[in-house]
Amino acid sequence: MPTETTSSQGPLDGIRVLDLSAYIAGPYACSLLADLGAEVIKIEPPQGDTLRQYPSTLPQESRAFLGTNRSKLGIVLDLKKREGQEVLLRLVDGADVLVHNFRPGVPVRLGIDYERLRERNPRLIYCALTGYGARGPLKDKAGYDQVLQSITGICSLQGSPGEPQIVYGSVVDYYAASQIAYGVTAALYRRERTGEGQNVGVSLLGSALAMQSGRFIWAENEGRDAGRDIRSGGITGIHPTREGFIYISANTPHFWQSFCELSGLPELSANPDYNTVRKRARHAEEIVPRIRAALRCRTALEWEELFGDRVPCGAVRPIEDMFDHPQVLAEGMVAEFEHPNAGRYRGLAKPIKFSETACADPYAAPALGQHTAELLARYGYSEQDLRRLRELGVIPV
Secondary structure, three states: OOOOOOOOOOOOOOOOOEOOOOHHHHHHOOOOOHHHOOOEEEEEEEOOOOHHHHOOHHHHHOOOHHHHOOOEEEEEEOOOOOHHHHHHHHHHOOOOOOOOOOOOHHHHHHHOHHHHHHOOOOEEEEEEEEEOOOOOOOOOOOOOOHHHHOOOOOOHHEEEEEOOOOOOOHHHHHHHHHHEEEHHHHHHHHHHHOOEEEEEEEEHHHHHHHHOOOOOOOOOOOOOOOOOOOOOOOEEEEEOOOOOOEEEEEOOOOHHHHHHOOOOHHHHHHHHHOOHHHHHHOHHHHHHHHHHHHOOOHHHHHHHHOOOOOOOOOEOOOOHHHOOOOOHHHOEEEEEEEEEOEEEEEEEEOOOOOOOOOOOOOOOOOOOOOOOOOOEEEEEEOHHHHHHHHOOOOOOO
């Protein structure tokens, strides 16, 4: 079982990341960098990351916090105190990357804005995640996943007309995390060639629009009522069966023919009115009831086995099934972790594979302030220094 003392491996081995972010997008981006071998130091305020307080059926720790903060070392610093800011600046001197999601005015107030830190460490990759970007009328407004879903059209297109729906699972946050991770790694690549750091800006607004690139097209002379929904008329989607639900995708001619054959509806594939995705979308009210009647003959798992490789499909399962799914296990995507508060648990491991580079072994998310003394000692703080910082309330007792 990997622990925080495990030697780092991976293509970002030797890169040190300071994670000052909270909630999901920034923290998970830093976990993605840790997956690539970077050493990530999570710096939290005395009250901890807000995500630690989110509802959870785990008694001692937030499930969401554990999942989005794997493979990090954790320290607590009170950055509202001058001494806390001084400690952070010493950490910055030895860092390669800093990630935060403060509102634009906060870093200046804390003395950790990019211009100031660049003077101390010109090689620093500084990534600021904001809700709406660094300019414009909303630049100082806090951004949240489901707010951005609402204002960017995701909710209106997710639901039926007149009934907008949230896409649960913090999809904008997780997509923004990927944006941060690839932006930071690109900046690190450039630094290898130039020796220079830079400021990387990522916003939830940009992420919410980027993940809708297939919809975010407005051709000349189109009206506001242009169809932007790229779903295929309800035929591709989740359908009820005799027991459970199954998702079916049968857009190509080959898959459509196979689906009709295996479900006992060969007459549908023979009908020229239904021989393209667009035609089937136009006739969905005729086709879908017949498909659903046929699917009632078997269970979702039976259909999944019958369709096999001939029809893209998947029986709807709870996430608990994934911990022991043979494909997930074959890919080595589950690891066991040991946490000082949460105890032993299983979670995600090594989502990216490299042919020539060993992947970093994951370890548990840190307890609040777990590695504070250990890390500050590494940066030259003596026991007397640590005692003084505790007395001042800069670090935990």
